[in-house]
Amino acid sequence: MGGKGNKKLIKMGLEGVRIELPSQKPILLLKEENGNRYLPIWIGPFEASAIALEMSHIKTPRPMTHDLIVNIIKNLGIKIDNIEISDIKENTFYAVITIIGKNIKKIRIDSRPSDAIATAVRTKCDIFAAEHVLDSSGLVIQSIDEEVDKFKDFLEHVRPEDFK
Amino acid sequence: MGGKGNKKLIKMGLEGVRIELPSQKPILLLKEENGNRYLPIWIGPFEASAIALEMSHIKTPRPMTHDLIVNIIKNLGIKIDNIEISDIKENTFYAVITIIGKNIKKIRIDSRPSDAIATAVRTKCDIFAAEHVLDSSGLVIQSIDEEVDKFKDFLEHVRPEDFK
Numbered sequence A, B: 001m002g003g004k005g006n007k008k009l010i011k012m013g014l015e016g017v018r019i020e021l022p023s024q025k026p027i028l029l030l031k032e033e034n035g036n037r038y039l040p041i042w043i044g045p046f047e048a049s050a051i052a053l054e055m056s057h058i059k060t061p062r063p064m065t066h067d068l069i070v071n072i073i074k075n076l077g078i079k080i081d082n083i084e085i086s087d088i089k090e091n092t093f094y095a096v097i098t099i100i101g102k103n104i105k106k107i108r109i110d111s112r113p114s115d116a117i118a119t120a121v122r123t124k125c126d127i128f129a130a131e132h133v134l135d136s137s138g139l140v141i142q143s144i145d146e147e148v149d150k151f152k153d154f155l156e157h158v159r160p161e162d163f164k
Helices: A045-055 A065-075 A113-123 A131-137 A144-157 B045-055 B065-075 B113-123 B131-137 B144-157
Strands: A009-020 A025-032 A037-042 A079-089 A092-101 A104-111 A126-130 B009-020 B025-032 B037-042 B079-089 B092-101 B104-111 B126-130
Touching: A009 A037, A009 A045, A009 A113, A009 A131, A025 A045, A025 A113, A025 A126, A037 A131, A045 A065, A045 A113, A065 A079, A065 A113, A065 B065, A065 B092, A065 B104, A079 A113, A079 A131, A092 A113, A092 B065, A104 A113, A104 B065, A113 A126, A126 A131, B009 B037, B009 B045, B009 B113, B009 B131, B025 B045, B025 B113, B025 B126, B037 B131, B045 B065, B045 B113, B065 B079, B065 B113, B079 B113, B079 B131, B092 B113, B104 B113, B113 B126, B126 B131
Parallel strands: A079 A126, B079 B126
Antiparallel strands: A009 A025, A009 A126, A025 A037, A079 A092, A092 A104, B009 B025, B009 B126, B025 B037, B079 B092, B092 B104
16 A cells, blocks of 8 residues: 555544443544544543543643653654554554654654544644555444434425325 | 752662552552662552553553653653652652753653653663652551561571470
């Protein structure tokens, strides 16, 4: 699917973190910005809470581990440019955090997707997925909203004779 | 106890992480290098496992969150000089991670003690505690080894008539 550096990247939005039933495992859900494919990634409970806390704008009295990462980077006067879900191998997703700064070359750091997203949500940086990852693991999920809209449409147009 | 920057620092060794019973809460144990005072600090289960995994030299297939912190710092060509348990307020311990590098000023970053120790154990940097923290919260713990030594000494010198 093309070598490193010339992969096509697709902009993603962070939908959120959910608990999958009945496994009770947390799942991170990304959605293609200009499309309808979702990328579900199973993550650990600690990382899930690190993402969910920040998405809910809950401030903890002391810096949590991902706040510390962001504080180190800010204190060095550099920033996270973007994060990327870069690959999938044997059902394991890989991610890369790209750091940029005035006096440094662009640096790409290997990360688990959960840590990359937990830092992305704190820095509001862009989130990408490599096209081949989305091609192989993206899912089109029929949303509940769509189902509700369909049902409302049905109620508006249904006639008594439809039940005969 | 003196302002920031002129606090006396005491070198500490990391004894390990234990589970305190019956609370089942993990506790981080530091020991004064040239003394017999211990500093027990309650920490979260995730941070406890981050410290214990590294102390046991267990390598995970993917970088854990504190590995990511260390990788970011290494990739930037800088390093953690030391960490310091800097203060205690209302039963909460505070720590500082000090980062140094060729082209940067010494940077001090606010951290929870657990995150600071989890990065220290990965970089083998010095661990300090502010003297006033050790004065107020240090404990002299009679070690099991000392008890065993006392018992062996007793066995060597005990005579039948001692039981009369």
